[in-house]
Amino acid sequence: MTAVSLSGVDKSFGEVRALDGIELTLGDGEFVSLIGPSGCGKSTLLRVVADLEQPTAGTVEVAGKSAHRARLDQEYGIAFQQSGLLEWRTVAENVELPLQVHGMARAERRARAAELLELVGLADFAGSRPSQLSGGMQQRVAIARALAPSPRLLLMDEPFGALDEMTRERMQAELLRIAGESGAAVLFVTHSIPEAVVLSDRVVVMSPRPGRITEIVDGRRPRPGEATDLAPDDVEDVRESGAFFSAITAVREALRKGDAV
Amino acid sequence: MRSRARTVLTTAAAFVLLVAAWELAKLVLPAAGVTVGGVRLLPRTDDAAMPHVWTVLAKLGAPEVAGAADPRSIGVAVASGALFTLGLALGGLVLGGIGGVLLALLMQRFALAERAVLPYVIASQTVPLIAIAPLVAGWGGKIAIAGWAWQPWASVMVIASYLAFFPISVGMLRGLSSPPKADVELFHSMASGWWTTLLRLRLPASVPHLVPAVRLAAAAAVVGAIVAEISTGTRGGIGRLIIEYAQSATGDPSQMYAAILGAAVLGLVAAGAVGLLDLGLRRYRGTVS
Numbered sequence: 271m272t273a274v275s276l277s278g279v280d281k282s283f284g285e286v287r288a289l290d291g292i293e294l295t296l297g298d299g300e301f302v303s304l305i306g307p308s309g310c311g312k313s314t315l316l317r318v319v320a321d322l323e324q325p326t327a328g329t330v331e332v333a334g335k336s337a338h339r340a341r342l343d344q345e346y347g348i349a350f351q352q353s354g355l356l357e358w359r360t361v362a363e364n365v366e367l368p369l370q371v372h373g374m375a376r377a378e379r380r381a382r383a384a385e386l387l388e389l390v391g392l393a394d395f396a397g398s399r400p401s402q403l404s405g406g407m408q409q410r411v412a413i414a415r416a417l418a419p420s421p422r423l424l425l426m427d428e429p430f431g432a433l434d435e436m437t438r439e440r441m442q443a444e445l446l447r448i449a450g451e452s453g454a455a456v457l458f459v460t461h462s463i464p465e466a467v468v469l470s471d472r473v474v475v476m477s478p479r480p481g482r483i484t485e486i487v488d489g490r491r492p493r494p495g496e497a498t499d500l501a502p503d504d505v506e507d508v509r510e511s512g513a514f515f516s517a518i519t520a521v522r523e524a525l526r527k528g529d530a531v
Numbered sequence: 532m533r534s535r536a537r538t539v540l541t542t543a544a545a546f547v548l549l550v551a552a553w554e555l556a557k558l559v560l561p562a563a564g565v566t567v568g569g570v571r572l573l574p575r576t577d578d579a580a581m582p583h584v585w586t587v588l589a590k591l592g593a594p595e596v597a598g599a600a601d602p603r604s605i606g607v608a609v610a611s612g613a614l615f616t617l618g619l620a621l622g623g624l625v626l627g628g629i630g631g632v633l634l635a636l637l638m639q640r641f642a643l644a645e646r647a648v649l650p651y652v653i654a655s656q657t658v659p660l661i662a663i664a665p666l667v668a669g670w671g672g673k674i675a676i677a678g679w680a681w682q683p684w685a686s687v688m689v690i691a692s693y694l695a696f697f698p699i700s701v702g703m704l705r706g707l708s709s710p711p712k713a714d715v716e717l718f719h720s721m722a723s724g725w726w727t728t729l730l731r732l733r734l735p736a737s738v739p740h741l742v743p744a745v746r747l748a749a750a751a752a753v754v755g756a757i758v759a760e761i762s763t764g765t766r767g768g769i770g771r772l773i774i775e776y777a778q779s780a781t782g783d784p785s786q787m788y789a790a791i792l793g794a795a796v797l798g799l800v801a802a803g804a805v806g807l808l809d810l811g812l813r814r815y816r817g818t819v820s
């Protein structure tokens with residue numbers, strides 16, 4: 271089964287060709303990052319998958335359905351750079367939101383939210399207001415909310431962009447654990463090359479005007495229980511491995527090549 | 532909570548200051564006022580123009596009609612008049628509130644409605660109240676709803692609602708469209724329909740805009756009710772009382788001031804009622820404060 275499959279996807283905004291002939295497939299549980307210069311269409315690609323934007327041409331399938339159907343069935347969860355938590359709801363109520371929207375019974379919702387807050391390590395903050403949490407904690411709540419309906423796919427647009435470097439590295443480790451435990455595939459937009467490499471199975475490099483995929487580089491996502499010398503299963507070890515640096519170099523070169531054309 | 536106590540304290544302090552200023556003006560300014568070359572710059576401050584505060588308060592205990600068999604004190608008359616008007620103003624506030632909220636929902640739901648209706652909503656407020664009042668009273672007199680004949684007080688309530696409606700519809704529309712695009716898209720991505728998005732996002736987000744709008748509307752409804760009572764000649768309310776006392780008590784304005792005091796207290800009570808609403812909705816005041 272594939273989580274996402276895009277073929278021949280074009281998207282124009284008037285004269286601007288934001289996406290041009292995008293071909294991309296995400297397998298179940300696969301972690302794929304999108305990287306590229308500003309304006310190359312990363313967010314647009316994510317929004318097309320989320321059915322927030324209609325492609326000008328091509329087909330988009332999510333979990334084997336049309337993007338529209340997939341949205342109605344809550345097959346994906348979404349998290350943006352701004353956590354977008356509702357201030358009048360407690361942390362737990364924010365996590366419950368997608369379930370409430372889909373009419374799940376209160377007791378069931380409660381239980382699921384508690385489980386998710388446990389997963390993101392915020393069980394003690396269930397009753398807090400979002401503004402009482404740090405930026406990193408808010409982002410974890412947003413991730414828990416996105417995961418609430420047990421989606422097959424997680425869409426994330428620079429979710430850690432506003433965090434400091436230390437928090438960011440901790441969040442990356444958290445995200446890997448959460449993604450592994452939930453089994454969801456992740457489509458992840460970032461501007462950070464190391465972040466893309468350490469998180470991803472594959473790093474998709476894009477170039478602007480028109481927005482195209484120029485190269486796909488293998489990432490260094492650690493696979494728990496499958497550790498080898500080349501692929502350690504601990505994020506910290508990955509960050510210090512030679513393979514990590516060579517992958518970073520590969521992505522950087524792909525970006526430079528994309529820039530030149 | 533602490534800020535609320537402070538509001539009450541400052542309100543009380545302002546009242547004391549006002550009384551002090553009034554008495555100070557009587558004390559230091561010439562009783563005949565100040566006129567320069569036939570033009571009056573400052574009003575007369577003698578007891579006939581500006582009675583002492585305590586004279587006004589004492590007047591509240593005096594009988595309304597001197598020597599009547601069953602005298603009602605002026606205080607009781609003012610209080611019952613103010614209560615009557617408060618009822619009409621609150622009724623108007625509720626009516627206007629319902630109308631304003633419904634119209635705002637309509638305008639939010641259909642962009643076309645907003646473009647078509649909003650200019651008229653704004654234009655409606657430029658028609659002077661004095662022109663509307665006799666019209667409403669005139670139309671009302673011709674209506675009988677399900678056997679219930681139109682009463683003059685109903686005209687007053689309708690006019691109050693007409694004034695209250697405007698700030699609420701405009702404030703509510705602003706509130707309903709206040710959620711950022713990202714939040715609206717989040718709901719869309721969760722496959723939330725218009726109704727669910729309204730209930731879970733737009734309505735809670737509109738509270739910080741709605742509360743000040745209701746505060747304005749309450750003040751407008753009180754003023755509207757008083758002016759409407761006067762211009763439609765409706766009996767029983769504080770508006771009518773002010774006019775009656777002003778006409779009957781030449782040479783002794785303290786009676787009229789007692790009625791005006793009643794009107795002022797009425798405004799404060801209406802504002803206090805909105806404060807309670809604010810208190811009840813404080814969870815939604817959220818990020819704006």
Ligand SMILES: Nc1ncnc2c1ncn2[C@@H]1O[C@H](COP(=O)(O)OP(=O)(O)OP(=O)(O)O)[C@@H](O)[C@H]1O
Binds near residue numbers: 283287288308315
């Ligand atoms: N709603 C829109 N209307 C018109 N043009 C748009 C719209 N959304 C995006 N674009 C254009 O499409 C192109 C791609 O935009 P997009 O936001 O996808 O880039 P991005 O790769 O996410 O950039 P960044 O890294 O800065 O977030 C840009 O040229 C942008 O101006």
Ligand SMILES: [Mg+2]
Binds near residue numbers: 312313314427
């Ligand atoms: Mg973007």
